[in-house]
Amino acid sequence: MNKFHRLTVPGKVGAYVLCGGLAVATAFPILWMTLSVFKPSDEIINQPFKPPTSLGLDNLRNAWELGKFGVLYINSVLITVISVFGILFLEGMAAYAFARLRFRGRNLIFLVFLVGQLVPAQMIVIPSFIEMSQLRLLDTKLSLILQYLSWAPFAILFLRASFLAVPREIEEAALLDGAGRMTILWRIMLPLTRSAFATVATIYALWIWNDFLYPLVYLRSEGNFTVPLGLAEFQGLYTTFWGYLLGAISIAVWPPLLVYLALSRPIQERLATGAIR
Amino acid sequence: MASTVLPPSAAAGVTRIRRRPRRLLRESLTAYGLIAPAAFFYAAFQLLPIAGAFALSLFRWNGITLSEAQWVGLQNYDRLIHDPLFWRSLEHNVLVAVAVLVIQCGGSFVVAAIIHAGIRCHSFLRVLFFAPVVVSSVAVGMLAIFFFSPSIGLLNQTLGAIGMDSLQQPWLGSSRWALPSVAVTYMLQNFGLSMLLFLSALKQVDPHLLEAAEIDGASQGAILWRIVFPIIRPVASVVFLLGMISAFRLFETVYVMTSGGPFHASDTLVTYLYSVSFGGNDIGYGNAIGVALFLIIFTLAVIHLRVTRAGEANE
Numbered sequence: 001m002n003k004f005h006r007l008t009v010p011g012k013v014g015a016y017v018l019c020g021g022l023a024v025a026t027a028f029p030i031l032w033m034t035l036s037v038f039k040p041s042d043e044i045i046n047q048p049f050k051p052p053t054s055l056g057l058d059n060l061r062n063a064w065e066l067g068k069f070g071v072l073y074i075n076s077v078l079i080t081v082i083s084v085f086g087i088l089f090l091e092g093m094a095a096y097a098f099a100r101l102r103f104r105g106r107n108l109i110f111l112v113f114l115v116g117q118l119v120p121a122q123m124i125v126i127p128s129f130i131e132m133s134q135l136r137l138l139d140t141k142l143s144l145i146l147q148y149l150s151w152a153p154f155a156i157l158f159l160r161a162s163f164l165a166v167p168r169e170i171e172e173a174a175l176l177d178g179a180g181r182m183t184i185l186w187r188i189m190l191p192l193t194r195s196a197f198a199t200v201a202t203i204y205a206l207w208i209w210n211d212f213l214y215p216l217v218y219l220r221s222e223g224n225f226t227v228p229l230g231l232a233e234f235q236g237l238y239t240t241f242w243g244y245l246l247g248a249i250s251i252a253v254w255p256p257l258l259v260y261l262a263l264s265r266p267i268q269e270r271l272a273t274g275a276i277r
Numbered sequence: 278m279a280s281t282v283l284p285p286s287a288a289a290g291v292t293r294i295r296r297r298p299r300r301l302l303r304e305s306l307t308a309y310g311l312i313a314p315a316a317f318f319y320a321a322f323q324l325l326p327i328a329g330a331f332a333l334s335l336f337r338w339n340g341i342t343l344s345e346a347q348w349v350g351l352q353n354y355d356r357l358i359h360d361p362l363f364w365r366s367l368e369h370n371v372l373v374a375v376a377v378l379v380i381q382c383g384g385s386f387v388v389a390a391i392i393h394a395g396i397r398c399h400s401f402l403r404v405l406f407f408a409p410v411v412v413s414s415v416a417v418g419m420l421a422i423f424f425f426s427p428s429i430g431l432l433n434q435t436l437g438a439i440g441m442d443s444l445q446q447p448w449l450g451s452s453r454w455a456l457p458s459v460a461v462t463y464m465l466q467n468f469g470l471s472m473l474l475f476l477s478a479l480k481q482v483d484p485h486l487l488e489a490a491e492i493d494g495a496s497q498g499a500i501l502w503r504i505v506f507p508i509i510r511p512v513a514s515v516v517f518l519l520g521m522i523s524a525f526r527l528f529e530t531v532y533v534m535t536s537g538g539p540f541h542a543s544d545t546l547v548t549y550l551y552s553v554s555f556g557g558n559d560i561g562y563g564n565a566i567g568v569a570l571f572l573i574i575f576t577l578a579v580i581h582l583r584v585t586r587a588g589e590a591n592e
Contacts, residue, residue: 004397019402022468096311097311102304117578126567149318149322152323213529228415267411
C-alpha cells in the first residue's frame with residue numbers, strides 16, 4: 001500500500017520538509033512548555049533553550065493553588081458530563097421521533113431545528129445573557145448547562161441519520177409484541193446505534209469543554225469558573241509571572257491531551273465522521 | 278389492539294377505516310412527547326435569543342434596565358454601514374478566511390496526501406498534527422504569546438541569536454504583525470481538523486483507479502490533482518466552507534493574544550461585538566453587528582448544507 005517511495009526525489013524532499021516543518025511547529029511549543037515549566041521564571045525568559053537542571057515544581061504548584069485548578073476541573077467535568085448526557089437523552093428521543101414516527105408538522109418542526117445549525121453562537125450570546133439575567137441565573141453553573149442543552153441541531157441531524165440506517169423490520173417485530181416506543185428506543189435502537197451516540201458524545205464533550213464565550217459572559221465568581229475561563233483570568237492576574245503562566249497552561253493542556261493520546265484513534269474517527277455529515 | 282381478536286375476514290374492512298386515524302393520532306402524541314423536552318430547551322435558549330438579537334438591534338440600550346431601551350429603528354444598521362471599525366474588523370475576518378482557505382485548507386490537503394501515501398512515521402504525524410485541535414484555544418493562544426511577545430518572545434530571541442536582528446518585529450505589539458501572528462496560531466491549531474477530513478476522504482478513493490493511472494505513466498502530482506481531487510471534491514468543499522465559517526467566528530485566539538489590539542489592528546467581528554456590548558454597554562449596536570455576522574455565516578452555512586445534501590444524493 002505504500003505509495004510514498006514512488007514520488008520523485010524533489011517530491012520526497014519537499015514532502016519531508018513540509019511535514020517536518022509542520023511537525024516542529026506543532027511539537028516544539030508543547031515540548032518547550034513541558035520542559036520550561038520546571039525552570040524558574042528568569043531562566044524561562046533569559047535562557048529559553050537551556051534544558052531544566054532540576055525538576056522544580058514551584059510553577060506547577062503555585063499555578064494550581066493560585067488558579068484554583070482543582071475547583072476549575074471539578075466545574076468543567078460536572079458541566080460537561082451533565083450537558084453531554086442530557087444532550088444524548090433529549091436529542092436521542094427527538095431524533096427517533098423524526099426518523100420513525102409520522103406526525104403533523106414533522107417537516108416544519110425539523111426545519112425549525114435546522115435553523116439553529118445556521119446561527120452562530122456569537123450572535124445570540126448577548127440576548128442569551130439578558131435572558132439569563134432576567135431568569136436570575138447569571139453566574140451559576142446551571143445557566144451554562146441550560147445553554148448547552150439547547151445545542152440540539154447537530155445531535156438531532158446526526159442521530160436521526162443513524163436511526164434511519166437501521167432496518168425497520170427489526171423494530172416492527174417488537175412493536176407487534178406490544179413494546180412501547182421508549183422500550184424500543186432504549187432496548188433496540190440504542191444498542192444498534194451506539195457508535196453514533198459515542199460520536200455525538202465525543203464532539204459535544206470537546207465543544208463544551210473548550211467553550212469560552214458563554215462562561216466568559218455568564219460567570220462572575222471564581223468558584224463557578226470552567227478551565228478555559230479560569231486560565232484566561234489567570235493570565236489577566238499574573239500577566240508577567242511567566243513561570244506561573246506556563247504552569248497554568250500545562251495544567252490546562254496536559255490532562256485533555258493525555259486523554260486524546262490514549263484514545264486518538266476513536267476520537268479521530270468520530271470527529272471525522274461527525275464533521276463530514 | 279382488541280380488534281386483532283376478531284377473525285381477520287370479518288374485521289378487516291371496519292378496522293382499517295377506524296384504526297388508521299386513531300393510530301396516527303397516537304403516533305403523533307408519542308412523537309410530540311418525545312420531541313417536547315428537546316424543543317423546550319431549544320426554544321428557550323436558541324430561538325428566543327435569535328428573535329432577541331434581531332429585536333434588540335432595533336433599540337438603543339445600555340443593557341441595565343429593560344425599560345430604558347429606546348426604539349431607534351434601523352439607526353444601528355445605518356451606523357454600522359458608516360463605522361470604519363466595523364469594516365476594518367470584517368476585513369480582518371476576510372483576510373483570515375483567505376489565509377485559512379489557501380494555507381490551512383490547501384496545505385492540509387497536500388499534507389493529508391503525503392501522510393496517506395505513507396511517509397515515514399505517518400501514524401505519528403497523524404496523531405501529532407491533530408493534537409492541537411483537542412486543546413482549548415485559550416491555552417493555545419496563551420502559549421503562543423511566549424513565542425510572539427515583543428519583549429520575551431522566543432521568535433525574537435531566536436532571530437537575535439542567529440544574527441537576523443533585522444527580521445525582529447514587535448509581533449503582537451505591532452499593528453502590521455498582530456493579525457498575522459494570531460492567524461498563524463489559529464491555523465496551526467485548526468490544521469489537524471482539515472487534514473483529518475481530507476485523510477478520511479482519501480481512504481475512500483479506489484486504489485485500482487490510481488494504479489491504472491500509474492501504469493499509464495502519470496506523475497504522482499498529476500494523479501493527485503487530476504484524479505484524486507475531483508473524486509473527493511464534495512469533502513473538499515465541506516472543508517473549505519467549515520474553514521471559512523470558523524474564520525468568521527474567530528474570537529478566543531484574538532481575545533487571549535491581543536484583545537483586538539493594538540488600536541483595533543487585530544479586531545474581528547466577534548471581538549468587536551464583544552467590546553461594543555460588554556465594554557461599551559451598547560447592546561443595540563452590538564446586536565446589529567451580530568446580525569451582520571449572522572447574515573455572512575448564514576449564507577456560507579446554506580451553501581454548506583446544499584453541498585453536503587448534494588454529496589449524500591450522489592452516494
